[in-house]
Amino acid sequence: MPSEESARVTLVIPSYDRPEYLEQAVASAQAQTWPALDIVVCDDGSTDPEQLRLLERLERDGIAVRRFPHRGVSATLNGGIGSSDARYFLCLGDDDLIEPPYVEEAVKVAEADPRIGVVYCRADVFGAMTGPWELPDFDIGSILIDNQIFATALFRREDWLAVGGYDETMTEGREDHDFLLRILGLGRDVHRLEGTYFHYRQHDRPSLNAVTGRSTETKARVYATMLRNNQSLYLEHAEEFWLHFFRRxxxxxxxxxxxxxxxxxxxxxxxxxxxxxxxxxxxxxxxxRRHQGRR
Known part of the structure; x- marks a missing residue:
C-alpha cells in the first residue's frame, strides 16, 4: 500500500474560454477517492467574462487557479505541472470527466512497479455521441503513428522533468502524443486499468487534433516534429513502425x-x-476510429 502523502497527485485542468463545462470537470476531480490530491485549474489566457467569473468563484471555493498568457495547451500544462512538487500528475480536459476511483487505482499500479510510466484506463464518449471508446490495445508499432492512449493518463513528475515537459512549440496538436512517446523513449512501460473511468465529451467544438487532421500539410508538419523529438524510439522500433504503416x-x-x-x-x-x-x-x-487516440 503506497504512502498517501509521499504519492501525492496533482490533477491539472487546462482551460480556455470554456465555462459551460469547466465546473463539471472540476467536480469530477473533487470526487476522486485518493486523498493526497491537489487540483489546479490552469487558464490559458481566457477572455470570456463568464469564464473569468467562474475562475474567481473556483478560487473562493478553495480551488487553486493558475493564470497564464494565451500560449497554447503545452505551455499551460507545463506551467501548471511546474507549480507543483507532487510525485504524479494527471491532466484532465476542461470538458471531460473522470470517475472517482481513477486516480487511486492508477497510483497503486504505478507505486507497485517503478518501470511503469503511464497508467490509463478504458473510456467512453458522451454528449453528442454515446458509447464505448473502442481504442486499440497498446502496441509500440501502432503508437508511433496512431495514439491509443488519451491525454488523461497518470505520469510521474520525474519523467516530465527527464523529457523536458510538453513541447511548447507544438501549438497545432498532438502535443500529448509526442509527450507520451518521449516517456516511452525513457524505457517506461504502460498499464491500462480495466475500469471505464474516463469520459470523453463529444460536442460541436472540435479538438485541436481534429482540426489538424483536416490539413495534410499541417499533419505532415506535426508528425515531422514528433519524429524529430523521438528519433531514437522510431529507430529502435523501425520494424514495428513499418509493419503498422503497411497494414494501414x-x-x-x-x-x-x-x-x-x-x-x-x-x-x-x-x-x-x-x-x-x-x-x-x-x-x-x-x-x-479503430486506430486513433485523443488530441
Whole structure:
C-alpha cells in the first residue's frame, strides 16, 4: 500500500474560454477517492467574462487557479505541472470527466512497479455521441503513428522533468502524443486499468487534433516534429513502425477497392457527389476510429 502523502497527485485542468463545462470537470476531480490530491485549474489566457467569473468563484471555493498568457495547451500544462512538487500528475480536459476511483487505482499500479510510466484506463464518449471508446490495445508499432492512449493518463513528475515537459512549440496538436512517446523513449512501460473511468465529451467544438487532421500539410508538419523529438524510439522500433504503416496502406487499398463502383458512379453522375462523399467519409471515420487516440 503506497504512502498517501509521499504519492501525492496533482490533477491539472487546462482551460480556455470554456465555462459551460469547466465546473463539471472540476467536480469530477473533487470526487476522486485518493486523498493526497491537489487540483489546479490552469487558464490559458481566457477572455470570456463568464469564464473569468467562474475562475474567481473556483478560487473562493478553495480551488487553486493558475493564470497564464494565451500560449497554447503545452505551455499551460507545463506551467501548471511546474507549480507543483507532487510525485504524479494527471491532466484532465476542461470538458471531460473522470470517475472517482481513477486516480487511486492508477497510483497503486504505478507505486507497485517503478518501470511503469503511464497508467490509463478504458473510456467512453458522451454528449453528442454515446458509447464505448473502442481504442486499440497498446502496441509500440501502432503508437508511433496512431495514439491509443488519451491525454488523461497518470505520469510521474520525474519523467516530465527527464523529457523536458510538453513541447511548447507544438501549438497545432498532438502535443500529448509526442509527450507520451518521449516517456516511452525513457524505457517506461504502460498499464491500462480495466475500469471505464474516463469520459470523453463529444460536442460541436472540435479538438485541436481534429482540426489538424483536416490539413495534410499541417499533419505532415506535426508528425515531422514528433519524429524529430523521438528519433531514437522510431529507430529502435523501425520494424514495428513499418509493419503498422503497411497494414494501414493495405486497409486504404481495401477501402478503395470496396467503393470503386461508387467512385465510378460519381464520375458519371457529378450531382450525386455529395451523397457519395458522405458515404466515403463515413467509411474513413470507421477506420480512423479503430486506430486513433485523443488530441
Amino acid at each position: 496502406l493495405e486497409e486504404a487499398r481495401d477501402l478503395r477497392l470496396r467503393y470503386r463502383h461508387l467512385e465510378a458512379l460519381r464520375a458519371r453522375f457529378p450531382r450525386s457527389y455529395g451523397v457519395l462523399r458522405t458515404v466515403r467519409r463515413s467509411a474513413e471515420a470507421l477506420t480512423a
